[in-house]
Amino acid sequence: MSTSAGNWTTETIPIGGVAMQLTRAGEGPPLLVLHHDVGTLPRLPFYDALARRFTVLVPSHPGYDGSQRPDWMRNVRDLAAVHQWLLGELAITRAPQTVSVVGLGFGGWVAAEMATQAPRAFKKLVLVGAMGLKPERGVIADQALVSYIDYVRLGFSDQSAFDRLFGAEPETSRLEHWDLNREMSFRIAWKPYMYNSSLPHLLGGIAIPALVVWGRDDRIVPLECGERFAKGLPRARLEIVEGAGHFVEMEKPDELARLVTAFVSQGDA
């Protein structure tokens, strides 16, 4: 059943000593979407597309996108625990195996950590260009060495998509925003950069169905990481999206929304 996707609301929920920011819209089964290390625009066509079928929950990672920074937070597992706490606070996600999660890039790493901590808590898991595993051949592109603009551009296969979303020359306020997000990423993922060497050993416990999606032209997280996620997760398959880079949801929103919707809804009455 599809509903109007126009009614996005934002609320704050006290978690771990900070006011956690949650944006939501839509009706239907709950679907948690975890954003990238560069944060997220408040609204995206991808979110709207999902909101036609799901109750879409888009929390800000604390410390990102202007939300309050938890000074105590030191690693991505802390962040995963905070999101688990949030799900426990919401009536719609409290029961086990009701909520599915879509993790985008860095958010994919968070989602994977959440799933290792509570292997049966989710209904389904979708990882899109997820960080978290150490590549065997390449490296995860290090934003510490490139400018805010160059880093985000690196995540697009088609630069006109970047221009459309952020403008060819993004405003200074956007750069400050990216800088704040980058600072928070450094606080929790500086070293080793964007992976957890114990994660590959824990993927085997994630017993729920998983979909791994990768942009063919992902220049931030090498495709080999997608292959390793698909191999390490017991019930996973890999889908590759042609013509997309790291930010699949911004470059191919409809295609990704179709993949996610079909996968998450599969088996429902």
Add this chain to the structure above:
Amino acid sequence: MHLMYFTEQPMSAYPEAEGREFGATALMFSNRHFDPAAGSRLYNEYLEHYRLAETVGFDGIMLNEHHNAPFCMQAKCNVFASILAATTRRVKIVLLGNPLPLADNPVRLAEELAMIDMVSRGRLVSGFVRGGGQEQLATGVNPAFNRERFEEAHELIVRAWTQPGPFRWEGTHYQHRVVNPWAVPLQKPHPRVWIPGVLSKETIIWAAKKRYPYIALSTAIEATKKIWELYDSVAAETGYAGGPEYRGYLQRCHVAETEEKALENARQFMWMQGEFTGLAHPVWSTPSGYFSPSIRTQFVEYAVGRRSNPRGAAFEDQIASQMIVAGTPKTVIPKLRRLLEETRPSIVGFWAADGFVSSADTRTCIRLLGEEVLPALREIGKELGLWSPFEANAPVSMAFHESAAPASERPVARHPAPLEVA
């Protein structure tokens, strides 16, 4: 007054065209361009200059360190401090300073510094810095915790120097089961700590709260006055009066036999500022979390090339603002008088040469400074009442506010310097 000699120890012997081609001479400019034969020559020239500085009458030798860049060859100031401890006899060895956040074991630093203090017979001044932005990347240290690590490492080092061990340290960034270094400083309560800086208000406030002298690194006179306004107001709130003994200044100052020669050589001060080749990289020099949140806007614009370096200015402007002073002894003395009159520091470092200035010209500069400029400044210092922390016997810090006991008044055996370099 306390008058110091300083050089960045430029590694000028590398192919300049390669630097231009690469677009930056920092962090990732390949060290395959480093020529160790030239490096060996330059290190030894710099040692010779330091010893000459002592001979001609400087009170101190100021050392610093940087990483992964040709503008400064000194990768560990404690190495040169150790050498100078053994090969000089009189000058203070002023480290400005050890970059604390880069240390994963501050207790080791405390030990090294204590050794330097003992070998030098109590001539160490142990300044501390945060390290430049790119240093955080060069050493893999998280820039977002730079200031927290600075403050915690400082506290641990002072405790290791002053509190008998063993004790345990359970900090936020440092944890040590046992702190009990079997090397403690000769100077009591501990070597003086001076804090250099250029931009961050947070550092000025921190130094003033600790009652540590602050050394302004080549700021323009008006900016320097603002630093002292801030320092003095924090000092007053903290319960003491600021003044010359808490004020230091690093002056780029090249002296030669003629005006023309001096100006020509002084242009080399732009060497590391990008005009010749010392090209900073806007992203690497400003990692997120490193700089003060109050100037985030300026730095994000700098990082994407929309604004020139907030710290940079043209050569002519720097001559006009006296950030660079150049001339014969006769012409530089009035300029330095103006600096002393307007900003009233008691500690002055002379950054005497940079870049490709020849060793011979550097020696001439050091000699002219020592023979003609320093004596004149000492007279001006007396006239203006610019007493250094040593002359004023100022307390070492707020925490140890009883007057310091100079090492010379302590019972130390008198021997020749233990290791003379021929």
